[in-house]
Amino acid sequence: MAAASTGSTVLAAEGFFPRLRLAPRSAIPGFGLGFGITLAWLSLLVLIPLAALVARPWELGVAGVLGVVTEPRVMAALRLSFxxxxxxxxxxxxxxxxTAWVITRYRFPGRRLxxxxxxxxxxxxxxxxGIALTALYxxxxxxxxxxxxxxLKLAFGPAGIVIALAFVGLPFIVRTVEPVLRDLSPAAEEAAATLGATRLQTVTRVVLPxxxxxxxxxxxxxxxxxxxxxxxxxxIAGNMPMVSEIAPLLITVRLEQFDYAxxxxxxxxMLVIAFLLLSLLGLLHRHIRWARL
Amino acid sequence: MSAATEDPPWLRRLLILAVVGLLGLFLLLPLVAVFTEALRRGWAVALAALADPDALSAIRLTLLVAAIAVPVNTLGGIAAAWCIAKYDFPGRRLLTVLVELPFAVSPVISGLVWVLLFGAQGLFGPWLQRHGIGIIFALPGLVLATIFVTFPFVARTLVPLMQAQGREEEEAAATLGASGWQVFRRVTLPNIRWALLSGVLLCNARAMGEFGAVSVVSGHVRGETNTMPLHVEILYNEYQFAGAFAVAALLALLALVTLGAKALLERLGGRRMGGAL
Amino acid sequence: MSGMAEAPGSILVAGVTRRFGPGVAALDRVDLAIAPGEFVALLGPSGSGKTTLLRILAGLEFADAGTVAIGGRDMAGVPARERNIGFVFQSYALFRHMRVADNVAFGLRVRPRRLRPPAAEIRERVAQLLALVQLPELADRWPEQLSGGQRQRVALARALATEPRLLLLDEPFGALDARVRKDLRHWLRRLHDRLGITTVFVTHDQDEAMELSDRIAVMRAGRIVQCAPPAELLARPADAFVAGFLGEAMSLPCQVQDGLAAIEGFEPVPVAVPPGPAIAVLRPHELGVQRPPPGEAANGTIRTLRSQGAALRLGLEVGGLALEAEVPESGDFIRGEAVRVTIRTLRHVFPQLEAGSEAGRPPPGPGCRLDRDPVAGTCGAAGQRAPA
Incomplete structure (x- = not known):
């Protein structure tokens, strides 16, 4: 106890690293091999390549990196992408x-399809x-x-980009909402109904929250x-600089010019902005959950 | 479902109709368009586009890339899911996040990272060039990019199931004298087989259909480093729409088969594991 | 050391401690000695550490300190698969993708080739075991097709297949309904008597522990409070917790002075306890209830009445306390009646301990001792650990 105040960080490090190296004590054999494979797979195929991405830009210097990112064409592309x-x-x-509501709540022919x-x-x-959406729109x-x-012009402009992105994104909403909707207890809705709520009130005040x-x-x-x-x-984008050029496309353009950095x-x-926005959503998520307790 | 929680029939019909309209117009119509465009100038033209040597070589390359990338991610995915679900160790949550990381990365970046390592001006580029080893603009690059993009599929399918199944069966096997391999082979693997197959199928579908990542590392050399999706792009950009859509239709068929098989596996898995979940 | 400790089915637990994270210990310096062939229950409320202790015996969990020896051999570093222990999980943990027969055969089939019995012998052994657990006709069923009681017996057959030297059961009857539970209990005891295999089981049900076991180790907050045969536990509980946990009991705070215990609402009762605050543990039949004789005041009121055949259950209010009494049916009481409540016998009074203090605990009950083994002489021996 006496050492805790004087060398807490040292103690923490000593306590932490040996445990990291040692396999966890478990009755189920085979952790060593499994963890070894996992670590090799993960670090060789994901972590090292990503480290290269994180390291490479800085050969331009901080100012250089900021310069690249704040170029009007890059800014426009980032703004468009996000x-x-x-x-x-x-x-x-x-x-x-x-869609999730209809699939989970109603029984009708063709539901499975x-x-x-x-x-x-x-x-x-x-x-x-991509080519199918282009042909349609x-x-x-x-x-x-x-x-x-x-x-109205749908394809070959920002509208087309939104259409394509909405297309790839739709299943994510349905597939995350669906299981929650299915596991929702009907008792809460029934209770709301017995308390005199209309169906609309029940849905907006009991189900949606x-x-x-x-x-x-x-x-x-x-x-x-x-x-x-x-x-x-x-x-479908049309790929006009400043108008309908997405950020990933700019990356390929730079690569073709051998501008790796x-x-x-x-x-x-892109990764940093996405990470920040997703963290913000995560905070909001936590706030919603917390507010309900 | 009781009357209190049921929507009136007219509303039900209206909502069902709305969803049928939405999904039909928004999701199904593109699929219909692929096949219509592919057959616009007849079966003969479509089949000829597939029999073209460049198309055939693209198909071969796609199969080859998937044949290497999918087993790698299957092995790694099983190992990762096994560690995450069956053991407690410091960093377990971190590992879970890291395994899912590639899903949060743009396909183009998934290709870019390999160029940064092995491209002409990449970290190992000069060395590779001196020794005449080609990774970028060659098969290894395509495989690496594909592995990166499809990395989480298997682990992601397995982890929730294995966590739900708990550790007691494995522990029981251990008290009965089974070795690590025996526990895995005789207890764990049979319990996850349908989910595993489903994960492998999804991984494979994405591996064969991946576009952005391989487009960065491919170099687009016809008959050599062109996979099927890249071949679609080339034909499309050359205004050979019938050919482009013919190859696209083949890829779309693969997607449909995958979806069908996945639905089947979920039913098999659900029936088999229903009691436990 | 005598031969007892080296006998194949003996267990010796010494100073075993287990912490899950910082703070409270799941197990705190537990000592326990079990003789070959004994049937011992680990009894305690949930969170008392009984399952953790059982899992440590099996090698499924690991002690931070202390030793476990089975058959005289130290188990440190011996993995679960090499301990040759039959373990029955609370949820049974049957292999859901294997038929009943394959479940039972598993332990034999995973043996190294040179130790593995031939297939025909395995089949025969499985048939024997299924006959033993009285399920011969279920060999080809899937686990999900079995009832809870059947699963339980299959799990037992599977655990017995490898001829373990020790059988460990975690809440073996926990998931069964009352009727099946009772049948299986008797059956398990008979099976134990027939096979003679050392058996330890975890339960939070005192009836189950009382009925089945040779000895009961009562656990609380990571410690074995007392370990003794059932009758002994009832007659001479080591402390207020044991007295209150076993049988139906009411714990009343009281004050001891000059050899008399003062309980609110009652006449002082003579006791042999040092002066100071104490806890009196009363059982319903130890209370007497009468109409107050002329000249004497009533000290309680009857709140509820319930007939139980020969006896009458009375819910009483005495001096602000709610008490239960059991009196002969003849009483002829009515609800709301003012009565005179007396303590007929006061068997269990324990000095109240300061929280966290180990001083003043009574020595462990004599039932803990395995006479010929000096090391095993303690069993949750709180009394031997004098405060610094």
Missing amino acids: GAALLAAAIDLPGGLL LDGMVDLPFALPTAVA APNGWLGALVEPLG QLAPALLTGFALAFARAVGEYGSVIF GAAAIGLA
């Missing part, structure tokens, strides 16, 4: 909630989705031709996926 991703995830929220359809954007290769496509007379954390998680997942999305976007700087900026 803005379109947020917008797409927001658009997905009501659609995803509605509808359920399976939700996973299409997960399974469809992004390049395939182009001015001469099935859907694009419908709105063309109204003067319980879904809020899942909706937020789904939103975060859809957003995270959309920010980095490439394949389904570049065909610049490419890495943009990549790192």
Whole structure:
């Protein structure tokens, strides 16, 4: 106890590292091998490459990195990538909630098929989705031709990017909300009904608040996926600098110019911004949960 | 479900219709478009596009890349899920987060990191060049990028299931004298087989369909470093729409088969493990 | 050391401590000695450390300090798979993807090739075991098709298949309904008497412990408070906790002075306890209830009445305390009646200990001692640890 005040950090380090190196005591044999494989797999194939990404930009110096990131074209691309991703995830929220509701609450012929359809954007290769969406929403496509007379242009512009991102993001909302909705106890809804609440009041005051954390998680997942999305976007985007050029595309442009550090700087900026936004969503998530206790 | 928690029939019908419309228009129509466009100029043209030597080589390369990347991630994923679900050790939560990390990274960045290591001006680039070893713009690069992108699939499918199943069966096996391998082979593996297969299928679908990451490391050399999705892009950019959509249709079929198999496996798994979960 | 400690089924636990994280210890310097062939219950409320102790015996959990010896051999560094112990989990932990017969055969099939019995012998052994647990017709069923009681017996058969020297059961009847529980209890005891295998089981149900075991180790907050045969525990509980935990009991605070215990609402009762605050443990049948004789005042009121065949259960209020009394049916009382409540016998009065203090604890009951083994002479021997 006496040593605690004088050398607490040293003690903590001594206590910590030997335990890290030692295998946990467990009755189930085989930790060593499993952990060895895991560590090799993880560090060689993910951690070391990511370390290269984190390290590379700084050969430009801090000012150089900031210079790259604040270039108007890069700023425009980052703004577009994050803005379109947020917008797409927001658009997905009501659609995803509605879909989850119908799939879990109603029994009707074709329900399973509808359920399976939700996973299409997960399974469809992004390049395939990209050219298909382009074919549909182009001015001469099935859907694009419908709105063309109204003067609306869907493909080859920011609108097309949002459409593609909403497409890849939808399943994330449905699949996170669905299990929560299914496990929701009907007793709470019944109680609300016996207390004289209308159906609408029951849904908005009893059901939705319980879904809020899942909706937020789904939103975060859809957003995270959309920010980095490439394949389904570049065909429909039009890729005009300053207007409809997404950040991942800029990375490939830099790479083609052999500007590795610049490419890495943009990549790192994307990761950092995404991390900050997701942390913010995480805080909000915690706040919702906490507020309900 | 009681009357109190049931929506009126007219509302139900309206909502179902809305969702059918939404999913049909937004998710299904693109799929329909792929097949329609592929067959717009007839089966003969579509099949010819697939029989083209460059297309065939792209198919071969895609299969080869997946054949290497998927087993690597399966082995690693099983090992990681086993450690995370069956043991307590400092850093377990960190490991869980790190394994999922590649999902949070843009596919383009997943390709970029390998270029930074092995590209011409990458960390090991000059050394590789002196020794005449090609990684970027060659098969190893495609494999590495694919592994990075599909990294979490297997572990992610297994961890929740293995955690839900607990450790008692493994402990029981240990008290009965089973070795580590026996515990895994005879107790753990049979309990997770359907989920494992499902994870492998998803991993494979993504490996074969990946575009962004491989596009960065491929170099787009026809007949050599072009995978199927990259081949789709090349044909599309050359305005060979029928050919592009024909190859895309093949990829879409793979996606449909994967979805069907996954649904089947979930039913198998659900029935088998229903009591325990 | 005598032969007892080296006998195949003996257990010797000395100073075993286990902490989960900083703060409270799940087990705190536990000592326990079990003779071969004994049937011992670890009894205590949840969180008292009984399951942790059982898992440490099995090698499923590990002690931070102290030693465990089984059959005279120190178990430090011996993994669970080499201990040859049959363990029955509370949830049974049957292998859900194996049929009943394969579950039972598992322990034999995973043996190294040179020790593994031939397939025909394994089959025969499985059949014998299933007959032993009276489930011969269920060999081809899946675990999910069995009832709780059947699963329990399959788990037992599986644990017995490797001919363990020790059988450990964690809350073996916890997940069963009352009726099945009673049947299985008797059956398990008979099985034990027939096989003679050293058996330790964990329970929080005192009836179960009383009925089944040769000795009961009563646990509380990571310690064995007393370890003795059931009758002895009832007759001579080591402290207020044991007295209150076993049987139906009411714990009343009291003050001892000049050899008399003063309990609020009652006449002082003579006791042989040093002066100071104390706890009196009363059982319902130790209270007497009468109509107050003329000239004497009533000291209690009847709040509830319940007939129990030959006896009458009275819920009483005495001096602000709610008490239960059991009196002969003849009483003819009515609810709300003012009565005179007396303490007929006061067997258990314990000096109240300051929180955290170990001083003044009574020495362990004589039942803890395995006579020929000096090391095993303690069993939760709080009394031997004098405060510094």
